[in-house]
Amino acid sequence: MIVLRADKVTRRFGGTLALDAVDFDVHSGAVNVLIGENGAGKSTLMRIFAGVDRPTEGRLLLDGEPVTFASVRDAARQGIGIVHQELNLCPNLTVAENIFLTRSDGLYIDRANEIERARKLLERIGPSIDPAAPVSSLRIGQQQIVEIARALAEDVRVLILDEPTSALSAAEVDVLFAVIDELRSKGTAIIYISHRLEELMRIGDHITILRDGRRVAYAPVAEASVAWIIDNMLGKTGQIERERTSGSDGGEAVLTLRDVDVPAAQGSPRIDIAALDVRAGEVTALYGLLGAGRSELMELVCGLRTGPGKIALKGRDLVGLSVAERVECGVLLVPEDRQRDGLFQNLGVGPNMSLANLTDLSSFGVVSDAKEASAVESMIERLNVKAHSHANPILNLSGGNQQKAVIGRCLMPGPAAILLDEPSRGVDIGARAEIFSTIQSLADEGIAVLFATSDLGEALGASDRIVVMANGRITGDFRAAETDEPALVRAANQSQPDIVGTA
Amino acid sequence: MTAELAKGASKSSIALRLAIKLRALIALFVVFVFFSIMAPNFLTVASLLIMAKHIAIIAILGIGMSFVILSGGIDLSVGSIVGLAGMVAGALILNGLTLAPLGIVIYPSIPVVVLMVLAVGAAIGWFNGTLVTRFGVAPFIATLGMLYIARGAALLMSDGATFPNLVGSAELGNQGFAFLGTGRIFGIPFPILLLIVIGGIAAFAAARTTFGRRVYAVGGNERAALLSGVRVGRVKTWVYVISGACAALVGLIVASDLVAAHPASGETFELSAIAAVVLGGASLAGGRGTIAGTIIGACVIGTLGDGMVMMGVSEFWQMVIKGAVIVAAVVLDQLQVRLGGGERS
Numbered sequence: 001m002i003v004l005r006a007d008k009v010t011r012r013f014g015g016t017l018a019l020d021a022v023d024f025d026v027h028s029g030a031v032n033v034l035i036g037e038n039g040a041g042k043s044t045l046m047r048i049f050a051g052v053d054r055p056t057e058g059r060l061l062l063d064g065e066p067v068t069f070a071s072v073r074d075a076a077r078q079g080i081g082i083v084h085q086e087l088n089l090c091p092n093l094t095v096a097e098n099i100f101l102t103r104s105d106g107l108y109i110d111r112a113n114e115i116e117r118a119r120k121l122l123e124r125i126g127p128s129i130d131p132a133a134p135v136s137s138l139r140i141g142q143q144q145i146v147e148i149a150r151a152l153a154e155d156v157r158v159l160i161l162d163e164p165t166s167a168l169s170a171a172e173v174d175v176l177f178a179v180i181d182e183l184r185s186k187g188t189a190i191i192y193i194s195h196r197l198e199e200l201m202r203i204g205d206h207i208t209i210l211r212d213g214r215r216v217a218y219a220p221v222a223e224a225s226v227a228w229i230i231d232n233m234l235g236k237t238g239q240i241e242r243e244r245t246s247g248s249d250g251g252e253a254v255l256t257l258r259d260v261d262v263p264a265a266q267g268s269p270r271i272d273i274a275a276l277d278v279r280a281g282e283v284t285a286l287y288g289l290l291g292a293g294r295s296e297l298m299e300l301v302c303g304l305r306t307g308p309g310k311i312a313l314k315g316r317d318l319v320g321l322s323v324a325e326r327v328e329c330g331v332l333l334v335p336e337d338r339q340r341d342g343l344f345q346n347l348g349v350g351p352n353m354s355l356a357n358l359t360d361l362s363s364f365g366v367v368s369d370a371k372e373a374s375a376v377e378s379m380i381e382r383l384n385v386k387a388h389s390h391a392n393p394i395l396n397l398s399g400g401n402q403q404k405a406v407i408g409r410c411l412m413p414g415p416a417a418i419l420l421d422e423p424s425r426g427v428d429i430g431a432r433a434e435i436f437s438t439i440q441s442l443a444d445e446g447i448a449v450l451f452a453t454s455d456l457g458e459a460l461g462a463s464d465r466i467v468v469m470a471n472g473r474i475t476g477d478f479r480a481a482e483t484d485e486p487a488l489v490r491a492a493n494q495s496q497p498d499i500v501g502t503a
Numbered sequence: 504m505t506a507e508l509a510k511g512a513s514k515s516s517i518a519l520r521l522a523i524k525l526r527a528l529i530a531l532f533v534v535f536v537f538f539s540i541m542a543p544n545f546l547t548v549a550s551l552l553i554m555a556k557h558i559a560i561i562a563i564l565g566i567g568m569s570f571v572i573l574s575g576g577i578d579l580s581v582g583s584i585v586g587l588a589g590m591v592a593g594a595l596i597l598n599g600l601t602l603a604p605l606g607i608v609i610y611p612s613i614p615v616v617v618l619m620v621l622a623v624g625a626a627i628g629w630f631n632g633t634l635v636t637r638f639g640v641a642p643f644i645a646t647l648g649m650l651y652i653a654r655g656a657a658l659l660m661s662d663g664a665t666f667p668n669l670v671g672s673a674e675l676g677n678q679g680f681a682f683l684g685t686g687r688i689f690g691i692p693f694p695i696l697l698l699i700v701i702g703g704i705a706a707f708a709a710a711r712t713t714f715g716r717r718v719y720a721v722g723g724n725e726r727a728a729l730l731s732g733v734r735v736g737r738v739k740t741w742v743y744v745i746s747g748a749c750a751a752l753v754g755l756i757v758a759s760d761l762v763a764a765h766p767a768s769g770e771t772f773e774l775s776a777i778a779a780v781v782l783g784g785a786s787l788a789g790g791r792g793t794i795a796g797t798i799i800g801a802c803v804i805g806t807l808g809d810g811m812v813m814m815g816v817s818e819f820w821q822m823v824i825k826g827a828v829i830v831a832a833v834v835l836d837q838l839q840v841r842l843g844g845g846e847r848s
Contacts, residue, residue: 302730327732335730342730346723346790355720356731358713365712409731 051075260309350390400431567749575789585769588754593666593764628747632740684760722789
């Protein structure tokens with residue numbers, strides 16, 4: 001049964017046509033997958049469904065009746081809930097307070113009752129999350145689960161999940177899918193947006209593909225295939241990811257960690273690493289479930305966190321150096337949360353990319369326009385960043401191109417080691433393939449590359465070597481060519497610190 | 504037909520956007536024309552020169568403040584630094600510098616006095632910056648504390664009295680203090696020349712130097728700046744040093760203009776400076792704004808103030824109107840953000 005329907009919905013922003021007479025049926029008791037590259041119009045359509053935005057032309061039908069949503073609250077009252085791709089939580093409030101933020105009735109808040117209700121909601125999807133803990137103490141994946149719990153707190157008929165798994169580990173994806181199954185069996189309509197094709201094939205019932213603001217294809221999942229999706233989405237036959245074939249066995253150990261033992265802090269595990277070498281000429285994937293300590297390890301290396309242990313870059317001791325001094329030594333981090341830690345929304349593409357290398361692009365403290373422009377231009381070309389001009393505001397770029405700009409910034413100073421934390425987060429398939437091919441060519445140029453991922457396919461497909469972390473320890477060290485998914489999953493779920501693997 | 508309509512709509516919206524973008528200039532024009540008609544003595548050389556001096560004072564404070572606000576901070580202490588700087592200059596000219604162990608008193612020449620006072624302002628700014636960066640005190644609180652400390656220090660220097668008649672004497676070799684505020688070169692008052700020079704340097708520094716770029720970066724996203732190798736603490740300390748030095752310069756100009764130093768001088772100047780920066784289009788959240796905008800903002804505030812005085816508007820009404828103009832500027836700023844942010848896919 002169709003509960004919600006978009007009927008020839010068009011949305012214009014100035015001269016740009018974001019949606020062009022799109023039809024989209026939302027079946028109840030089913031997972032309705034919406035897929036398309038960044039900029040295809042998925043988010044715009046969802047914003048219209050959720051009452052954030054209104055169509056320029058066309059209409060929405062709820063249970064066959066034309067309907068308009070005046071606001072997000074209005075849409076929510078009529079049973080439409082949305083979990084946005086970017087987190088929308090108040091970090092200073094507790095989990096329970098966030099869940100009931102817009103739903104508290106009256107003046108008096110029964111704290112104990114709210115916490116109890118939050119605990120019940122979380123029981124199904126995130127039993128390890130303490131409803132009384134402040135959201136700021138949770139990792140991103142846990143925060144995402146809180147977002148979902150918030151949407152579930154209201155009786156939703158249509159639940160929109162915009163890339164809900166982009167920050168989740170495999171175990172949490174399983175949990176989420178179990179929740180989705182349960183909601184589906186109760187008759188809830190789920191709209192599911194994701195870039196991860198295997199997931200879509202696994203959880204979806206109906207697939208609709210958008211491209212350039214138009215609906216280009218629809219099929220029940222039973223009749224769809226990954227190749228068919230890619231063809232329609234890209235408009236051409238595209239390859240998801242180039243398999244890493246040319247990888248070396250690694251050269252000199254560029255980045256070395258010895259006896260790192262940092263006590264657990266709020267929301268992050270104890271990091272206990274006896275020895276880890278990241279070698280030149282080798283792409284090393286750092287695989288692990290959420291909360292394994294991947295981000296924390298990277299933050300230790302780049303100096304955002306400090307703690308006991310030896311960290312050295314090409315034999316030079318990094319301990320005690322500030323973040324800026326480590327950048328000068330040649331170790332840079334591409335952060336996981338691009339909006340929060342990566343982008344300068346007030347600056348154009350050019351200044352965003354040149355910042356880490358500004359000293360070299362200036363003389364006597366004055367930035368040389370010519371030097372800066374040519375450095376930015378060549379980096380834009382190298383990474384295939386799609387931007388009209390250097391002065392273009394960075395936010396006008398798609399997620400993938402924003403990510404390329406951040407990577408470009410980190411490459412400008414010519415680093416010895418580059419750390420990338422979930423480099424494909426919120427990035428469309430085309431850009432993702434380009435980013436990983438860039439990562440591989442960096443290794444071929446002799447840079448030590450370490451990227452963190454919770455995606456098995458990425459770990460296996462794009463790296464030479466896979467280091468697995470669990471509970472802040474290294475539990476596996478493999479040659480990518482000589483291992484497989486089960487081995488990695490086993491290592492990632494291992495609680496003992498015994499290192500397994502082939503390397 | 505629809506295409507034509509859309510074209511018309513986009514044309515008017517472009518005009519609207521341009522008007523909002525150039526709001527400070529338009530406001531300046533409107534205010535200027537209004538007072539030219541309404542205040543009889545407004546368009547005379549004498550009153551325009553006085554007004555330009557007032558503008559220079561607000562603008563120089565505003566320039567220092569611009570760097571602080573661009574970095575995402577705020578400096579509430581500048582008004583008090585103005586007062587303290589004047590008092591330090593007055594004490595140096597009248598009482599000299601006592602070197603206790605040697606038992607002698609030296610009277611520095613005026614250029615040395617100026618340098619010493621600027622150093623005092625910069626040192627206070629450095630202290631502000633250290634509180635913010637080393638001790639993690641919120642800029643609002645750190646500089647609010649300094650607002651009281653510096654004002655108190657100014658009052659302590661003379662027990663609340665004014666240092667009068669700062670002309671110096673020939674035998675001590677410290678004459679000429681009055682030139683800073685009242686002197687002219689080619690008929691142009693010296694404070695205005697100072698504004699032109701400082702404004703030029705500051706605009707260049709903000710737009711073209713690595714320092715300026717880093718200030719914008721820190722104000723735009725401090726964590727991203729940190730990860731890009733920017734020495735965030737150093738940049739943030741320097742903006743307060745600049746602001747403190749600018750405030751000390753204004754203190755010198757004010758004291759020199761009156762040839763006397765009054766410990767209460769500069770009270771509420773910080774608000775005029777912040778207003779000039781905001782009117783000029785800067786965002787209090789940091790990362791957005793220009794030096795030219797601040798100077799135009801200072802022109803609006805200065806013209807408005809002097810014009811109303813000439814029209815005989817009561818002091819109380821002046822406050823109400825100034826406040827309304829500042830609020831209107833911020834409302835327009837938000838409108839611009841909203842118009843600019845309407846395009847998303």
